[in-house]
Amino acid sequence: MSKKRMGSRIAAACLALSLAVTAAQVAGAVPDTTSTAVESGQDQAVAFTDLGNSYAKDAINRLASLQLIGGQGDGLFHPQNKITRQDIAVLLSKVVGLQPESTDDAIFEDVPADSPYAPYIYGLSDLGVMNGRNNNTVGAADPLTRQELAVLLSRLMEASQVAKAVSTTEVSYSDEQDMADYAKEAIAEVTNQRWMQGAGGNFNPLGNVTRAEAAVIAERVLNARFQQAEQADFTLNTASLSLMAGTSERVKVASANGEKLPFTPIYAFDRPELGSILPDGTFVAGPTPGKGNVSVTMGYKTKTIPVEITNAPQPEQQDEQKDDSTREAAATVDESQPAENEEAGEAAEQDDLVNVAPGSFTSVKTFGPPDSYFQTVEKQYPGPVGGLVTPSEEWTGFNRQFGRKVTVALSQDKPLERVALTFRQQKSSGITMPESMDVEVSRDGKAWSYAGKVVHDVPVSEDKQVVRTLSVTLPDIEARYVRVSFPVKVFAFARQLEVWANESSSWRGGAVLLPPPSPTQMMEDIKAGNRVENMLLAYSGAYGDRGNWTKDDFLPMVGYRTSDGYMRDQMFDTVLFLPYQDMAATKVGWQGYLNDLFGTNRQLDALNSAMREYNRLRGTLYTTPTQENVVLALPYPAMSQTNFGKLADNKPSLSFNPAGIGEEQAYENRKQALEWYFQELLKRWNKAEYPYLKLEGIYWFHELIEDGAPKERDLIRSMASMVHDEALRFYWIPYYGAPGVQEWKSLYFDYAFLQPNYYSDKPVQLDRIEGVLDTVSKYGMGVEIEGDERMYRDPKFYQTYYNQLVAAHKLGMDKNNVHAYYYGSKTLIQSATSTDPVVRSIYDDTYKWMRGKFDREEYYEGSEMP
Numbered sequence: 001m002s003k004k005r006m007g008s009r010i011a012a013a014c015l016a017l018s019l020a021v022t023a024a025q026v027a028g029a030v031p032d033t034t035s036t037a038v039e040s041g042q043d044q045a046v047a048f049t050d051l052g053n054s055y056a057k058d059a060i061n062r063l064a065s066l067q068l069i070g071g072q073g074d075g076l077f078h079p080q081n082k083i084t085r086q087d088i089a090v091l092l093s094k095v096v097g098l099q100p101e102s103t104d105d106a107i108f109e110d111v112p113a114d115s116p117y118a119p120y121i122y123g124l125s126d127l128g129v130m131n132g133r134n135n136n137t138v139g140a141a142d143p144l145t146r147q148e149l150a151v152l153l154s155r156l157m158e159a160s161q162v163a164k165a166v167s168t169t170e171v172s173y174s175d176e177q178d179m180a181d182y183a184k185e186a187i188a189e190v191t192n193q194r195w196m197q198g199a200g201g202n203f204n205p206l207g208n209v210t211r212a213e214a215a216v217i218a219e220r221v222l223n224a225r226f227q228q229a230e231q232a233d234f235t236l237n238t239a240s241l242s243l244m245a246g247t248s249e250r251v252k253v254a255s256a257n258g259e260k261l262p263f264t265p266i267y268a269f270d271r272p273e274l275g276s277i278l279p280d281g282t283f284v285a286g287p288t289p290g291k292g293n294v295s296v297t298m299g300y301k302t303k304t305i306p307v308e309i310t311n312a313p314q315p316e317q318q319d320e321q322k323d324d325s326t327r328e329a330a331a332t333v334d335e336s337q338p339a340e341n342e343e344a345g346e347a348a349e350q351d352d353l354v355n356v357a358p359g360s361f362t363s364v365k366t367f368g369p370p371d372s373y374f375q376t377v378e379k380q381y382p383g384p385v386g387g388l389v390t391p392s393e394e395w396t397g398f399n400r401q402f403g404r405k406v407t408v409a410l411s412q413d414k415p416l417e418r419v420a421l422t423f424r425q426q427k428s429s430g431i432t433m434p435e436s437m438d439v440e441v442s443r444d445g446k447a448w449s450y451a452g453k454v455v456h457d458v459p460v461s462e463d464k465q466v467v468r469t470l471s472v473t474l475p476d477i478e479a480r481y482v483r484v485s486f487p488v489k490v491f492a493f494a495r496q497l498e499v500w501a502n503e504s505s506s507w508r509g510g511a512v513l514l515p516p517p518s519p520t521q522m523m524e525d526i527k528a529g530n531r532v533e534n535m536l537l538a539y540s541g542a543y544g545d546r547g548n549w550t551k552d553d554f555l556p557m558v559g560y561r562t563s564d565g566y567m568r569d570q571m572f573d574t575v576l577f578l579p580y581q582d583m584a585a586t587k588v589g590w591q592g593y594l595n596d597l598f599g600t601n602r603q604l605d606a607l608n609s610a611m612r613e614y615n616r617l618r619g620t621l622y623t624t625p626t627q628e629n630v631v632l633a634l635p636y637p638a639m640s641q642t643n644f645g646k647l648a649d650n651k652p653s654l655s656f657n658p659a660g661i662g663e664e665q666a667y668e669n670r671k672q673a674l675e676w677y678f679q680e681l682l683k684r685w686n687k688a689e690y691p692y693l694k695l696e697g698i699y700w701f702h703e704l705i706e707d708g709a710p711k712e713r714d715l716i717r718s719m720a721s722m723v724h725d726e727a728l729r730f731y732w733i734p735y736y737g738a739p740g741v742q743e744w745k746s747l748y749f750d751y752a753f754l755q756p757n758y759y760s761d762k763p764v765q766l767d768r769i770e771g772v773l774d775t776v777s778k779y780g781m782g783v784e785i786e787g788d789e790r791m792y793r794d795p796k797f798y799q800t801y802y803n804q805l806v807a808a809h810k811l812g813m814d815k816n817n818v819h820a821y822y823y824g825s826k827t828l829i830q831s832a833t834s835t836d837p838v839v840r841s842i843y844d845d846t847y848k849w850m851r852g853k854f855d856r857e858e859y860y861e862g863s864e865m866p
Contacts, residue, residue: 048077056212059219066516067446068094068222069215079212085148086117086140088214089130092152093120094447095222096160097263098127099512101478102413110137119443119478127511129155146196147183147205149217153195154186160513161255161262162224165192173203180205195220222516228262229450229515232299241294241307243285251281251305253296261298264512266452268295268472272420274309279475285309297452300518302436304455353417357389357482357499360408364388367403367487373745373780374400381493388421388497395424395493400750403434403487406497413443413480414501419451420471421484424493425458430721431493433458434486437470440517441479448483449514460725469496476512489724490748532629532696532729532751534850535820536572536828540603541579541596546825548602554610556832558628559617560847563840567617571847572821574629575607576699576731585638585656587645590677593635598684604630604693611692629696631731632681634719636702637670639709644669647676658710666710671718678722697729703755705740705747713747720748733784733820736772742779753782753820758800766859769800769807782817783808785846788824792831792839799860801842805849806856814849821846 048064048071051057056079063069064077069091071077083091093100100119106112111121121138124130129152132138157164171188173179179187187203190196195217198204233256243249253265267277271292275285283294286309294305364387381397384390388406398404406421425433439451454470482499486492536557540547555561560571579593597603611628615621637644637656644654654673658666678698685695700719706712723730729750734741736757744752756772776783785804790797808814821828831843848854 047075049075050077051079054079054212056216060212060215063215063219069218077211079210081211082143082208083211083214084141085138085144086121088144088149088152089117089120089124091214091218092156092221093123095218096156096225097449097514097516098123099449099477099514100443101476108132108136108138108140110140123511127159129159143208145205146203146207146209147179147187149209150186150190150196151183154189156221157189157193160225161260162228164189167192173198173201175202175204178205179203225515229299229518232263232301234261234298234301236296236303236305238305241283241305242310244310245285245287245289245312248282248284251283251294251296253281253298262513263299263515264475266297266472268452268454270454270456270468270470272469272471277473279473283307293455293457295454299515300450302453302455353500353502355498356410356414356501357408357497358391360389360410362387362389363407365405366401371401371780383495388494391496393495395495398488398492398494400488400490403485405483405485407481407483408497408499409445410480410499413478415503416441416474416477416479416482416499417502418471418473418500419482419484420469420498421494422467422469422496425462425466427463430490432460432489433466433468434488434492436486438485439472440483441474441477442481443479445481448517450517451477451514490721532574532818534572535574535576535631537576537578537820537822539578539580539825541583541593543580547580549606550602551606551609551613553826553829554607555613556829558610559614561832567614570626574631574696576631576820577603578633578699578701579635583635585635585641585644590635594680594684598688604688604690608690608692615692625692627692627694630693631697631699632695633699633701634674635677637673639666644673647672663710667715670710670715674719675722682726695728697731697750698723699731700749703733703735704738705743707739716747736775744779744781751782751818753784755784756786756804758786758804766803769804773807773811773813782819783813784820784822786822787827789827789830791842803859805845805854806859809849809854810857814852814854
């Protein structure tokens, strides 16, 4: 980009701030057609019928699922067909993240400017990867040879800064005489990189590349780019920005190792009313003083820089500075700066900056599967007709369900400048700012690229109402589809999703390389409603050995161990630690439980050791170790307690009983006690730093809604907000028929499991089991599987255990659902370690049931027991 162009953009940036507001105000009415759904290509299942046992099947299916490669009609991929040079240009551009851009200068006669291949071929040409031939063509439709692909990959490695593998042995092929001189070095490089390999000692340089081979090689390039994005390491030239209103300063990004950056940096700002950040990192302060945060993203890593804008000098100071600058200008003329009339002309071009989002088709999706109850709640806050893209002061409300992905489909490809969305925080109403907002872009609505993140510094504890516009600046990106994603705790309120384009933009900062959407984030989206699958209840803190879990106790619970000792798979992916029911509701009692929970070689520490051993046995300890989810309980502040203890030496002992102190004070005391416990719990958890455990959520210990307790529902909702503020989930396991079961969602629980209470002294009839499952289905709950030591010796309890598995299996509840498991204390361990085949089978069948492989369809009846 020329200095002239950059200078004009800096001068015009403040004007753009006001134009953005004006454009929103005069945009006018929006047609109702914006409600039409826009479906992401990633949501479409892809299956080819002609892959058979092809060595490329996994690579093809993966690339197809990411919409990076397509078939050739009728569900066929034709893996053995030759791939052309123009098709490889599209594929390589997509996997490396090179953003396509239209061109008016078609230098290759066989690639006209309006060709669908042009944006990709000319993009690779500008990058120095794909060159033309002597006859002014690029051989677009010609089959691609293996040596040509090697050269393309070598150049692509250089352009995208993929680290080249160090050669330990000299590359040698028997058919070296068939290689063109220009390709020999490239062939050696891609061989060392293991992106291409020969066969039978030959490289076959003149052979044509098949579509199957191209897919396998493209997946290897994609994996390298994923790794680069995850490990992105960069430095900034400043830790903070402090500048006067109306001035500018540039944030520069450099690779930590001094080499070229593998991805284009993306800049963002959280207070566009104070200033703007340009594509090259130049921050332009507006006329108003204030504080904000610049976010800089490269790959999947984001760093923030605090910004402070101070008042400009007073008029007399400006006069003095003007006199000084005039004298300096008379002596020296800086020809790199634009003349005054040129600058004014360039500034006028900002009139072409247009918000192109109004009237666009949009869709809004949840992270993970939607929840009908929460969707009903948020219908009370529908926002303006036309949706988020409508310029309006009206707020759209989003309730729970972990987050939203909002996709905007523009009328055509546009040179995008900026994406912005405004949020509100009003904690008293349960409305909080999302921690961040992510942006993705796509030319075709199928293959997406990650275009950065914007964060802010509004604390979740801020009680005052706050409104912030989160804005991401885009460099040289032509796209038709834009997606913004943001998390939702309880409520998020948003308005005015803006997509700004500059039709006359001539910004040319070089090729734009962006990573694909993070596979970690994509997996989080998929699993967002199902991060926990099988949760084991572990009681501790009393009853000697029954309440003391060791590493050996946990090992067959976290991992499914075959009868011959082989660690085949994960068993319970989550452990819920909770105290026994008779724990004293006093500060001393709660502290004693915490001391036991965080003790050495037991409970949490033992689980962490068991997970280390599990990973060692599975061979994942030093590659991709599995972490066990942990859910920890909030003890219940029973209202019968009148002497809980002092939270501080200068404070009285807390009473939870409304008699004598009133319901409001009793509620406040209960709330204070739980908040103290929660903070103590987090402090100890953070200090312990268990490498193989992940704190997933918090459990509400009481098994019913106590209507007589002081403001019970208010207390639960307050605790839910406290838990959600830490990005944790809130769990509950009420018993069958408990008061409040049907209310669990309105109480802000994320998950509730129904406790069936099968293990009483009376036989459990089949209609009772089916009735429990009807309740689970009716209220959208998870089910708790129950068993205890009696199922090993008494046919009645053996039948009850298996019949609940059979009933849930017949209803399909053993698949794609979240389950909790109660075994008294350590009952299932006995089955896992037993040599009795009947007892051992309970452990094996439980594992099969977890994996959807349990196949028994008939109930046990009478005294039947194997």
